[in-house]
Amino acid sequence: MRPVLVLLLLAITTNLAIAEDKVNFSEQIQPIFLEHCAKCHGERNAKGDIRLHSPAGIREAGIDYILNPAKPEEGELLARIILPVDDDLFMPKGGDPLAQEQIDLIRKWIEQGAEMPENSPAAESEEDPLPDVPPAPPEAIEKLxxxxxxxxxxxxxxxxxRVTFAYSDKKAGDEEVALLTEVAKQVIWLNLAQSEITNTGSAPLATLENLTHLHLELTAINDEALAHLAxxxxxxxxxxYGTQITDAGLEHLKGLKKLKKLYLWQTPVSYEAAMALQDGTEGLEVNLGWNHPEVAKRRLNKELExxxxxKEDATKREEQAKAEKDSAATRETEIQKELEALNPKPEEPAEEKPAEEKPAEEKPAEEKPAEEKPAEEKPAEEKPAEEKPAEEKPAE
Ligand code: HEC
Known part of the structure; x- marks a missing residue:
């Protein structure tokens, strides 16, 4: 018994290091956002229409849009914090760049799927007290x-x-899955991602009555296996994610009242069936992935809006500016006319100097306002002539 226990403890301590590798939103990410972003993206302020102080705020801003776990560098958040400080879009706006370790942590968190607690960090465990079960037989654990x-x-x-086959040298298959029946009550978290589990070999999963988390992504299972999860x-x-689950398979999940997260990236499931399941299960968020055509369409439509x-706003401002410019130009002409009317005398001296033979050339030369003279002669033509260059300037 003793050596087994020692081995077990060893296994547990080594595994802890790997488990700790997973970034924890509440402990590692949220404090960064609260310190560096929340004064502009928080409860009271939502610059750029986004809040980053809470999971709810981040979800509202749109996880796919600001985080984009499929391509973190294309998500608005990571894209902006890695910009040069002098870039207009750089965040935190007006502040110092985040430390490299903080940026790396955020990147890692997004790459790992940007998981966040539902509401407050404590909410999950408060709502669902952990089941009271006897310890698993040590031999069963040893076999696993x-x-x-x-x-x-x-x-x-x-x-x-928590049981994971993700770090095993050899891919787990049905034989390994069968071992789980001996710890059926104790397994609460199971990772069989990328394993060689089959539809029939997944039958033992039905015995894991306390299971809360199950990874079956990138395996060969299809709808048949889901019957065992019902x-x-x-x-x-x-x-x-990445399995051959179809709309028919989702029928088996309809009775799972506590399901909160369902990942269906790159599966044949239709948008309608996924949304029907989401709408029919309180608190469930079905994730079809950033690249799903319907999801992308909706996202783009929202952005288009x-x-x-x-654009409309800018057009209005443009029209307003044009109206202001026109009225200023009209007034400008009026004033010029009025001024001319008040200055009839300077012209008489001009005529009083007949000694000079070229009055036409002389006038503009003397008076400098070359534009003033034609203004007297052809007032109708003068206005458009003046306005045109004025319009061209802002375009430059
Ligand atoms: C001093 C205020 C201020 C701080 C601090 C700040 N931001 Fe911003 N942020 C803004 C403003 C203003 C905008 C909107 C203008 C723009 O898009 O650049 C914005 C926009 C954004 C956007 C784009 C939103 C969208 O809809 O496209 C993201 C993402 C963002 N900020 C992330 C952050 C992150 C992450 C931090 C902390 C590391 C942060 N910001 C800190 C002021 C701030």
Whole structure:
């Protein structure tokens, strides 16, 4: 018994390092946003129409738009914090750049899927007390570890287990999945991403009654496997990205009342079926991915609305400016006329000097206002002539 326990503890401590690798929003990311961004993107201020102080604010701003987990560098947030400080779009606006470690942390968090707690960090555990289960038989854990799984206690001394095959040298398959029935009550978190699990081999998953998180992304399973998940009443997170799940498979998930996150990136599932499931399950967020044509269409339509509004706004301002310019120009002409009317005398002396033979050339030379003379002679033509150059200037 002793050596087994020691081995187990060793396994747990080594695995902890890997588990800690996962960026924690509340502990590592939120404090950066609160310190550097929230005074302009917070509860009271929403510059650029976005709030970054809370998960709800970030979700409202649009995770795909500002974070874009599929291509973090194309998300507005990362794109702006890595700009040179003198760029107009650089964030935090007017402040010092974030430290490189902070930027790296944010990038990593986004790459890992930009996960955030639903509401307050405590909300999840408050709403759902953890199940009270007996410890798993040590031999069962030992067998799992021997098969390449990493088995972690949920927290120190907890009988609840997180099991992942993600770091195994050899890909896990149905044989490994079958071992889970011996720890069925204890497994709360299971990662079978990229494993070789099959539809029939996924039957043991039905016994994991306390399971809350399940990764099945990038596996060969399809709708048939989902039938085995229909009874997992505690499931809150299910990742089916890159599988062959279709609309029919989603039928099996309709009864999962606690499901909050469902990832369906790059699956044949239709937008309508995904939204129908989302609408039918309170609190569920179905994620079809940034690249899904319908999602992209909606995002672009939303952006189009914003851009069009901005254009209309600018057009209005432009029209206003033009009206102001026209009225100023009209007044300008009037004043010039009035001034000319008040200055009949300077012209008489001009005529009093008949000694000079070229009065036509002399006048503009003397009086400098070359424009004034034609103004007297052809007032109708003068106005447009004056206005045209005035219009051309702003265009330059
Ligand atoms: C001093 C105020 C200020 C601070 C601090 C600030 N921002 Fe901004 N932010 C703005 C303003 C103003 C805009 C809107 C103008 C623009 O788009 O550049 C904006 C826009 C943005 C946008 C684009 C929103 C959109 O709809 O396209 C993002 C993303 C952003 N900020 C992220 C951040 C991040 C991240 C931080 C903290 C590291 C931060 N900002 C700190 C003022 C600020």
């Amino acid at each position: 570890v021997a098969s390449g799984a990493q088995v972690l206690a949920l927290y120190q001394d907890s009988p609840l287990l 009874g997992l009443q505690n499931l809150a997170y299910l990742n089916l 914003r851009v069009t509004a901005r």
